[in-house]
Amino acid sequence: MLEFLQNGERILVKDELIYILNHHIDAKESMVDIIDYMVANKVSLIVPIFDNRKRISHLYLANQSEQHPLITADQVVGLRLLFKEASRWIIAEDKVRKSQILAGSIAHEIRNPFSKLKYQFEQIDTKVLGNDPTDLGSHNSEEIKQLHQALHESKRAVQSGTRFIDAMLSELRGESLKTDRFSSNSAGELTLAAINDFSFNKPEDRQRVNVNIEDFAFWGDDTLFSFVIYNLLKNATYYFDQYPNSKIDIGFQRQENTNTLTFTDFGPGIAETHLDQIFDDLFTQGKGTGTGLGLSYCKRVMAAFGGDIQCRSQLGKYTTFALTFPVIDESAYEARLHSQLKPILTNKKALVIAPHASQAWLRRCLDNEFALSVHYATVQQQAMDYLTDTDVDFVLVADLEPSSASEIANAIHDANQQSAIPTLFCTTRTEEELSYVDAFQATLLTFSKYSFWSTLVKAEQAGALKRKDSLIGKKVLVVDDTHVNRLLVQSYLVTEGVKVEQAASGIEAIEKAKQTKFDLIFMDIRMPNMNGFEACKEIRKFTASTPIVSLSGECGSDARQSIAMLMDDYIHKPADKAKLVDMLQKWCNGNSTTSNKVKQLEA
Structure with a gap:
């Protein structure tokens, strides 16, 4: 039957087939089988429906009616037109179904590079820039700040993209x-x-x-x-x-x-x-x-x-x-945010620098809601005088022009380099992208109490309220004959506000150490012409107080002995940011001195 229909592309009417069989010598033998089927099943009409490749995808079977046993020519023509239109819809539905399958497959495949991107961003964030982008200081290079911002935006884009893919897959599944x-x-x-x-x-x-x-x-x-x-x-x-x-x-x-x-x-x-x-x-x-x-x-x-x-x-x-x-119950939303902020702000001290009108609003959001001690200032000098005598946990600069606010933030950073105070910008500005206000650890939106509290919660979760001894302004010399190794260490340290200089050889290291008083020197051991030990001996002749930390990928027993005699500490390459920062904290902000030589070295 299918072969007969496929070749003829016509509607099969039982009475017509019987007439052809009885009156035409060249009638196909297959007609007998088709007529027998239609008689046995009381089918008077068979209409084929074709797909986009002209293959039969469906058969429409009409039962014979005892009241109206005959089918007119007009009915046949009408059915032919009807099912030709139905064929187009079936073809379209098939295309849509296949497109959905393809789109779903593509969406699943996109997850893989997105996952890899996310992993690589995390690796860059942790191993190169550090996972706390809020520790940027005013002494960082503009390029590093831009890299931090680009990385932050890229991670947000990947996160949004992943969630859009989830929404796409849900839609494709008809959910x-x-x-x-x-x-x-x-x-x-x-x-x-x-x-x-x-x-x-x-x-x-x-x-x-x-x-x-x-x-x-x-x-x-x-x-x-x-x-x-x-x-x-x-x-x-x-x-x-x-x-x-x-x-x-x-x-x-x-x-x-x-x-x-x-x-x-x-x-x-x-x-x-x-x-x-x-x-x-x-x-x-x-x-x-x-x-x-x-x-x-x-x-x-x-x-x-x-x-x-x-x-x-x-x-x-x-x-x-x-x-x-x-409309929803906004008080319930505020209550949830309040419960999140309460343990964060309790018993903390804050300084707010803002016009009087903004101070009144912030008092309602801070002083009246939390066990938080807040001092208010209207101008920069008042704030700086207060910080001279009082230690605070964080500073809020509110509703000032971004350039003026950045100037205040930089002044606070410069005056408190040994212990960087988290400084946040509060604003209702909407006409521009505010991410360039990089003197601040975060931007808080003050459209409403809950927008202020929500952005404050997110800032705390991102580490913007974290305070630690600062390395801003510390001077470090990185000595290594491999450029990429020097660049990697520099990338780690500049995000902490450290001023980094590089030397590609022991000879260049000696010259730079004569010209600049460094807070610490990271020294590779194996370098051509003059190795790290020889350079260390020469540097010790004119600066015995500068800590020198060995930075090497291998360390045999002889090297260990030389390090113990000539250097102050040791880090195995490749070092991650955490170890480098810990070493700087130890020797620059801790109690270690160059008289405390290494007693035990890392294996």
């Missing part, structure tokens, strides 16, 4: 959006983070985004929320070059039962005839690269949040998307 990771969030905080994380085509495009935040809290997922903001940004910025005067305005409205985030762009607008379709799957208009899935997914995200997204537009003037969120 509803998972709510098990939903929690309370600050809409203002997440909106600003999404804008600053978004990859604009040109850096100046960021300045065309205006945000006016009247913060509210919502129940949902931060990654899914970011996806919605990314999608709206992507759609709007697509037309920035074509519409050079276009901009984006983002606003917040708090209402009694509903909170709303409005996203307006002043680009081409959307025709009224298309407004009812823009949230439909696969609908796209105006962009050749669009998939037609972004806004439909945004619709599902907002529904999962218990809200909605709607659009109004005027062609050639503007498009506004209104994201509505149900």
